[in-house]
Amino acid sequence: MSQTAKPAPGQQTAPAIEARGVNLVFQTNDGPVQALKDVNLTINQGDFVSFIGPSGCGKTTFLRAIAALEHPTSGTLTVNGMTPDEARRKRAYGYVFQAAGLYPWRTIAKNISLPLEIMGFSKDEQEERTQRVLDLVDLKGFGQKFPWQLSGGMQQRASIARALAFDADILLMDEPFGALDEIVRDRLNEELLNLWARTGKTIGFVTHSIPEAVYLSTKIVVMSPRPGRITDVIDSPLPKHRPLDIRDTPEFIEIAHRVREGLRAGHAHD
Numbered sequence: 001m002s003q004t005a006k007p008a009p010g011q012q013t014a015p016a017i018e019a020r021g022v023n024l025v026f027q028t029n030d031g032p033v034q035a036l037k038d039v040n041l042t043i044n045q046g047d048f049v050s051f052i053g054p055s056g057c058g059k060t061t062f063l064r065a066i067a068a069l070e071h072p073t074s075g076t077l078t079v080n081g082m083t084p085d086e087a088r089r090k091r092a093y094g095y096v097f098q099a100a101g102l103y104p105w106r107t108i109a110k111n112i113s114l115p116l117e118i119m120g121f122s123k124d125e126q127e128e129r130t131q132r133v134l135d136l137v138d139l140k141g142f143g144q145k146f147p148w149q150l151s152g153g154m155q156q157r158a159s160i161a162r163a164l165a166f167d168a169d170i171l172l173m174d175e176p177f178g179a180l181d182e183i184v185r186d187r188l189n190e191e192l193l194n195l196w197a198r199t200g201k202t203i204g205f206v207t208h209s210i211p212e213a214v215y216l217s218t219k220i221v222v223m224s225p226r227p228g229r230i231t232d233v234i235d236s237p238l239p240k241h242r243p244l245d246i247r248d249t250p251e252f253i254e255i256a257h258r259v260r261e262g263l264r265a266g267h268a269h270d
């Protein structure tokens with residue numbers, strides 16, 4: 001007989017993230033700001049989804065709503081079939097921010113194990129998980145270094161390792177490579193795809209870069225501002241295995257063109 005615990009009814013087939021008619025309005029001194037308007041989106045388990053759009057179109061707000069850091073004013077949003085608050089309590093996701101946000105007085109290993117320490121994992125388990133994720137992001141042997149001894153790209157890899165350490169099935173990444181130069185960014189994009197293929201996680205990824213969105217994603221969500229809404233959802237026909245030079249193929253260029261058109265159409269509403 002199988003030792004595997006049976007998933008709760010419905011859990012196996014629940015989308016990783018599902019938004020139905022989601023609106024989110026911030027009340028500010030200058031009046032209400034509609035950050036999200038009638039957002040409908042299904043993200044399946046194992047998808048790599050990029051959110052692309054100009055500043056202020058609600059990309060970060062949507063990611064924060066998934067993480068229960070903001071709450072929709074109306075509509076329904078579920079994460080693994082649960083409310084975002086329940087999913088948060090069950091640690092359904094890891095979150096990676098634009099800045100690596102590592103504590104300078106802790107070593108890389110100690111930065112990665114901090115959330116595990118707070119969650120009450122035993123010392124052995126902390127050590128085992130920290131080594132495993134250091135290996136996953138190609139930082140084996142760097143655990144005893146301090147953040148300032150690592151390049152910007154390595155620091156961002158350490159912050160990804162920290163988000164992976166408690167093995168959530170969803171990884172939310174808010175412009176994690178935005179501050180890095182193009183060559184480092186290319187390498188990290190390749191590594192992230194490898195990591196995604198090896199771990200089968202669902203990834204939600206915010207970016208301003210069309211090539212980055214097209215290279216990484218199985219689904220590209222194009223958004224436009226005032227109010228923040230989805231203008232196009234593109235299911236990528238590109239194969240799962242993607243060498244960097246796939247960016248020169250006609251298929252790639254065609255998707256990039258469609259994203260650009262979507263962004264332009266969004267601006268036409270301004």
Ligand SMILES: Nc1ncnc2c1ncn2[C@@H]1O[C@H](COP(=O)(O)OP(=O)(O)OP(=O)(O)O)[C@@H](O)[C@H]1O
Nearest residue numbers: 026028033035054055056057058059060061062228
């Ligand atoms: N806490 C808040 N209070 C009031 N308004 C907010 C708040 N957070 C975001 N906003 C507003 O909501 C809108 C969407 O912001 P959001 O940060 O989600 O956009 P974004 O697409 O992620 O932008 P960027 O690409 O610049 O990060 C913007 O008009 C922003 O000013």
